[in-house]
Amino acid sequence: MVTVTMTVNGRQVSKEVEDRRLLVDFLREDLELTGTHVGCDTSQCGACVVHLDGKAIKSCTILAAQADGTSITTIEGLANGAELHPLQAAFKEHHGLQCGYCTPGMIMSGVDIIRRHEGQLDEDTVRHELEGNICRCTGYHNIVKAILAAAQEMHGEVRQAAE
Amino acid sequence: MAQDGIGARVARKEDKRFITGKGRYVDDMRVAGMKHVAFVRSPYAHAKVGGIDTEQARNMPGVLAVLTGSELVADGIGNLICGWMVHSKDGTPMNMGAWPALAPDVVRFVGQAVAMVIAETRGEARDAADVVAVEWEELPTITDPAKALTDGAPQLHPEAKGNLIYDWEIGDKAAADKALSEAAHVTRMEIVNNRLVPNAMEPRAALAQYDAADDHFTLWTTSQNPHVARLVLSAFYNVAPEHKLRVIAPDVGGGFGSKIFIYPEEVACLWAARKTGLAVKWTGDRSEAFLTDAHGRDHVTVAEMAFDANNRITAFKVDTIANFGAYMSLFSSSVPTYLYATLLSGQYDIPTIHCNVRGVYTNTAPVDAYRGAGRPEATYVVERMMETAARELGVAPPELRRTNFIREFPHQTPVIMNYDAGDYEASLSAALSASDYAGFGERKAEAARRGKLRGIGLSCYIEACGIAPSQAVGSLGAGVGLWESAEVRVNPVGTIEVLTGSHSHGQGHETTFAQLVAERLGVPIDNVSIVHGDTDKVQFGMGTYGSRSGAVGMSAISKAIDKVEAKAKKLAAHLLEAAEGDIEIADGEVRVAGTDKKLGWHEVCLAAYTAHNLPEGMEPGLKEGSFYDPANFTFPAGAYVCEVEVDPDTGHTEIIQFVAADDFGRVINPMIVEGQVHGGIAQGVGQAILEGCVYDPESGQLITASYNDYAMPRAHDLPSFKVSTTETICPSNPIGMKGCGEAGAIGTPPAVINAITDAIDNNDLAMPATPEKVWRALRAGATPMRQAAE
Ligand code: FES
Ligand code: FES
Numbered sequence: 021m022v023t024v025t026m027t028v029n030g031r032q033v034s035k036e037v038e039d040r041r042l043l044v045d046f047l048r049e050d051l052e053l054t055g056t057h058v059g060c061d062t063s064q065c066g067a068c069v070v071h072l073d074g075k076a077i078k079s080c081t082i083l084a085a086q087a088d089g090t091s092i093t094t095i096e097g098l099a100n101g102a103e104l105h106p107l108q109a110a111f112k113e114h115h116g117l118q119c120g121y122c123t124p125g126m127i128m129s130g131v132d133i134i135r136r137h138e139g140q141l142d143e144d145t146v147r148h149e150l151e152g153n154i155c156r157c158t159g160y161h162n163i164v165k166a167i168l169a170a171a172q173e174m175h176g177e178v179r180q181a182a183e
Numbered sequence: 184m185a186q187d188g189i190g191a192r193v194a195r196k197e198d199k200r201f202i203t204g205k206g207r208y209v210d211d212m213r214v215a216g217m218k219h220v221a222f223v224r225s226p227y228a229h230a231k232v233g234g235i236d237t238e239q240a241r242n243m244p245g246v247l248a249v250l251t252g253s254e255l256v257a258d259g260i261g262n263l264i265c266g267w268m269v270h271s272k273d274g275t276p277m278n279m280g281a282w283p284a285l286a287p288d289v290v291r292f293v294g295q296a297v298a299m300v301i302a303e304t305r306g307e308a309r310d311a312a313d314v315v316a317v318e319w320e321e322l323p324t325i326t327d328p329a330k331a332l333t334d335g336a337p338q339l340h341p342e343a344k345g346n347l348i349y350d351w352e353i354g355d356k357a358a359a360d361k362a363l364s365e366a367a368h369v370t371r372m373e374i375v376n377n378r379l380v381p382n383a384m385e386p387r388a389a390l391a392q393y394d395a396a397d398d399h400f401t402l403w404t405t406s407q408n409p410h411v412a413r414l415v416l417s418a419f420y421n422v423a424p425e426h427k428l429r430v431i432a433p434d435v436g437g438g439f440g441s442k443i444f445i446y447p448e449e450v451a452c453l454w455a456a457r458k459t460g461l462a463v464k465w466t467g468d469r470s471e472a473f474l475t476d477a478h479g480r481d482h483v484t485v486a487e488m489a490f491d492a493n494n495r496i497t498a499f500k501v502d503t504i505a506n507f508g509a510y511m512s513l514f515s516s517s518v519p520t521y522l523y524a525t526l527l528s529g530q531y532d533i534p535t536i537h538c539n540v541r542g543v544y545t546n547t548a549p550v551d552a553y554r555g556a557g558r559p560e561a562t563y564v565v566e567r568m569m570e571t572a573a574r575e576l577g578v579a580p581p582e583l584r585r586t587n588f589i590r591e592f593p594h595q596t597p598v599i600m601n602y603d604a605g606d607y608e609a610s611l612s613a614a615l616s617a618s619d620y621a622g623f624g625e626r627k628a629e630a631a632r633r634g635k636l637r638g639i640g641l642s643c644y645i646e647a648c649g650i651a652p653s654q655a656v657g658s659l660g661a662g663v664g665l666w667e668s669a670e671v672r673v674n675p676v677g678t679i680e681v682l683t684g685s686h687s688h689g690q691g692h693e694t695t696f697a698q699l700v701a702e703r704l705g706v707p708i709d710n711v712s713i714v715h716g717d718t719d720k721v722q723f724g725m726g727t728y729g730s731r732s733g734a735v736g737m738s739a740i741s742k743a744i745d746k747v748e749a750k751a752k753k754l755a756a757h758l759l760e761a762a763e764g765d766i767e768i769a770d771g772e773v774r775v776a777g778t779d780k781k782l783g784w785h786e787v788c789l790a791a792y793t794a795h796n797l798p799e800g801m802e803p804g805l806k807e808g809s810f811y812d813p814a815n816f817t818f819p820a821g822a823y824v825c826e827v828e829v830d831p832d833t834g835h836t837e838i839i840q841f842v843a844a845d846d847f848g849r850v851i852n853p854m855i856v857e858g859q860v861h862g863g864i865a866q867g868v869g870q871a872i873l874e875g876c877v878y879d880p881e882s883g884q885l886i887t888a889s890y891n892d893y894a895m896p897r898a899h900d901l902p903s904f905k906v907s908t909t910e911t912i913c914p915s916n917p918i919g920m921k922g923c924g925e926a927g928a929i930g931t932p933p934a935v936i937n938a939i940t941d942a943i944d945n946n947d948l949a950m951p952a953t954p955e956k957v958w959r960a961l962r963a964g965a966t967p968m969r970q971a972a973e
Contacts, residue, residue: 038306040306048210048211053204054204054207054208054210054211055203055204055205055206056204057208057384057385057436058210058386058468059384059385059386059469060468060469060889060890061468061469061470061889062469062889062890062891064889064890064891064895065384065469065890067384094204095202095203095204096203096204096205098203099203104202104203108202108203111198111202112194112195112198112199112202113194115194115195115854115855115857115858117198117201117202118437118689118690118691118858118859118862119383119384119385119434119435119436119437119688119689120197120198120200120201120202120206120434120436120689121206121208121383121384121385121436121437122384122436123201123202124201124202124204127202143903144899146898147898147899147901148898148899150897150898150899151897151898151899153897153898154384154890154895154897155384156382156383156384156437156439156862156865156866156895157384157437157689157858157862158858158861158862158865159861159862159863159864159865159896159901159904159927160861160865160897160898160901161861161901161903161904162858162861163898164898164903
C-alpha cells in the first residue's frame, strides 16, 4: 500500500491505495469521479484521458502512485462553475457526441491539442493528433468540427485579451 | 411549426451530462455492499471441462465465493436461447445445441466462461480467477464455415450433425436456373463478407442485486432492450420471475447490435446475486469484449446475376454459407435469412431471385446482428455484382443501375418484401452531382500525374427497418412481436413525461422524441422529458435496434398523443363552450378557431386533474398509452459515392471524398440524422479497409483480440463526409419516417471496394482492403474482372 496525495480538480486529496492502483481506477473508484472512462486495456482508445499538470495523459497508463504530488484535471473539473469550457460547448453545438462514452477523453485530448497549437489548427492536424482517441459513434466528422470551432473561439479570445 | 419541432436542428438535451462527465453508465453504479465478479474463461477453442479445483482461489484475499457451471445447471438455470425459429427447406426445424451460461462440460470458443469468482475488489476477483484450476482436455477445432461442413470436420454439437444448423432457401430455384441458362450475360462472383467485432466503446457490464426481504431482483445492464432482457431472463433462464425483476439500462455507451442480446454474464450475475445474497458487479474489459461480444457478418457467398441483351436483370441466384460461431445467439438465425435474403432485390426490378443459406457452427464467438444485420451483407453482394456487371458489360455503373431501378410503388419483390415508397433516381442523381461524378476523369488524370491511382465507386442500397409487423414476423419464425409501446403523461402543470419502450444509447431520443411532442402539443421541448430504459417505469417495450425507434417507437408516441389531444380538446370544448371540432392546440394555447376564446395549455391540464368541471362521463387526468404495431417494414434507401486514391508503391488507400444521399422519409432532427450517417459510414469504411476479425485456423485462438491487433477507424483514416437527404414520405406509419441508424454501415462497404477495385483495375479484392492486399492485387497484374467476363 502507498499513500498518494494530489490535487484533483482544484481539491487536494490524499488516500492510501494498492501499489498497483492505476490512476484511472483511483479517480473512478476512490474519488468517485466516473466521468473518466475505460474503453480498453491496451492504452489505445483514449477514453481515460485527463490532464496531469496541464498535459493530456492516458490515466489507464500510469499508476496512482506515479501521479503523487501532481495536479490532475478531469472532465468534471473542466467547466468554470456553471459555465462550460468552450470545447464542451462546441461538442454540444456541433453534435460531436452520440453515446457520450468517448466524449470525456475526446474533450480532454481536444483541449490539449488546442493548447499546444494555440488555436492555429487545421483539419489535418486535428485528425492526426486525435490518433490516440477512438470514437465508435460519430465518425469523427463533428468532433473535428467542434475542436476547430473551439480553437478559433478560444484563439479569438486570447487575441482580444492581448489587445 | 413549433420552433424546436419536426425538422429543427435542435442541440441535444442529453449532451450536458455527457460533456461534463455526469453520464451514468453501468460501471459507474455502486450499491451498498457491492462485490466484484471475474469470470474464469476457456483458453481453448474446443475442450472438455474436467474437474474444476476452486480450493486455492477460495483462499485468496478478498474472495467470497467461487461458482461453477455444474452448480448453475443444478440450480435449474436454463440454457441461452435463440428467439427466431428458422426451418430448413425440407421442413425440419433448425438444429440448436445447448448453451449454458457457465459451461459445465464442454467449451466451444476461446473465452467461454466456466466459473465465476466473487471478491471484495475487482483486482482480487481477477487474481483469484487466475488460479482456478480447470482440467482441460483439448478437442479438435474448426473455424472455417465451409470446411466445417465437410466430412470428417470436428463436430461441435450432437444436435447439429455435420455442424449444419439449417439449409434454408427462398425464391424460385428452377426459374432462376432457367433464366441463367438463357441469359445474354451472366456475372459471377465469390464474395466474402468479413467478420467484425462491434466494439461499442463502453464494454458490457452487469450489476445484479437481490433483496431477500422483498424477494426482488434488480439488474443494471448495458442493454439495448431492457424489457426483452427481463422477458428472456424470466421466461427462459429461470433466474428471476418477471414481476419480481427490474431491469435498468441506464446510459449505454453504444450498442450497434452487440447489446441487443442477453449474455451469459448477465444470467450468471443474477443467479449469483440470489445464491450468495451479495450485490455483484461485472465489468468486461476490452479483451473480454473481443472474445465474447457477439460478432457480426461472416458470410461466404457465390452469386450469379443474369442479364438480357438490353442489360436488364433477368435473375439473381445467391448461395451463402453463414458462420454462426459456437452457439446460436438471440437473433442470429434471422440475420442471414429473413434480414438478408429478403433484401437481395436491392433497388432493382428483378423478376426471379433464389437464395440458399446454410448456417454453420464453428469454434468461434457467436455471431449475431451488427449494425444493419443482414442488410449490409445483402447490399454488399448486390452492389459488388452491379458494379462488376457494369464493367463487364461496358456500361457506366450509374447507367446499369438506372436501367434496372424499380420506378413504381408499391413494389412486390420475389423475396417477400413489399417496398412501399421510394425514388431511387432522386438519391442517385443527388449523389452523382454532389460528388461531381462527371468530372472524375479529369481528377483521375491529375492524380496519375502525381503517380496516384484514383478510383470511384458507387453503391445504391436499400434496407428494411422499423422491423415489423408482429403478425408478419411471427409467421417468419420470430419469437416476439415487434410493436412498440409509449405512454404520454401530461402533468397538472402542463409539463409532459413520455415513457417509451425504445432505448437510447447514443441516438438522441431525449431530444428527437421531445421534438415530436413539441410539434404536436405546442409546448417547448424543455417542458418534455423522455423516460426510457427501466422496466419498473416503462410499461413495456421491445427496445432499440434495426432503426426502429423512430418509425415504430415514435409512432407509438404519436398514437398516444392522438389520444391525449382528443381528450384535451374534448375538455377544452366543454370549458370554452365550443364545438370539439373547432378546438386547436398550438403555441401553448388551446383555442377556439376563428375566435379569441382560448385557454392556456396548462389551464386545460390543470382542469383535467382538478376534475371540478369535466364533461359528462370523462375520467380525470390526462395520461394515455399506446401499443403501436406497424403496417409494414420501412424502406430507407440511398446512393453513396466513394472516391479514393491508391498509392501504388505502398497499396495504401486514401478516401478522398465520400458522398451520401439518403432517403429516410420524414426527418425530425437533421443534425442528429447526419450524425447517425457519419457514424455508419465510419463503420462501413472500417469494414471495407481496416477491420477484420481473425481466428487462427489451427488453434481457434482469436488473433485480433485487442486494439493493438484489430484496426479500428481513427480520425485520420476518414475524410469529412458530404451527406444530404432526399425525401419520400413513408406511407406505413403516422410520422412518415423510415429510419437512419444503419444506412451508413450498409451503403458504404461496396462503395469503397468498388472505388478501390476501380483504382487498381483488379476486381479480386477482399475486405478489409489493407495496404498489403491492395499492393498484392496491384502486383498480381491480372485483371480478373475482365477474365471473368463472358
Ligand atoms: S482506457 Fe486508457 S486508452 Fe483505453
Ligand atoms: S460518442 Fe459513442 S464512442 Fe464516441
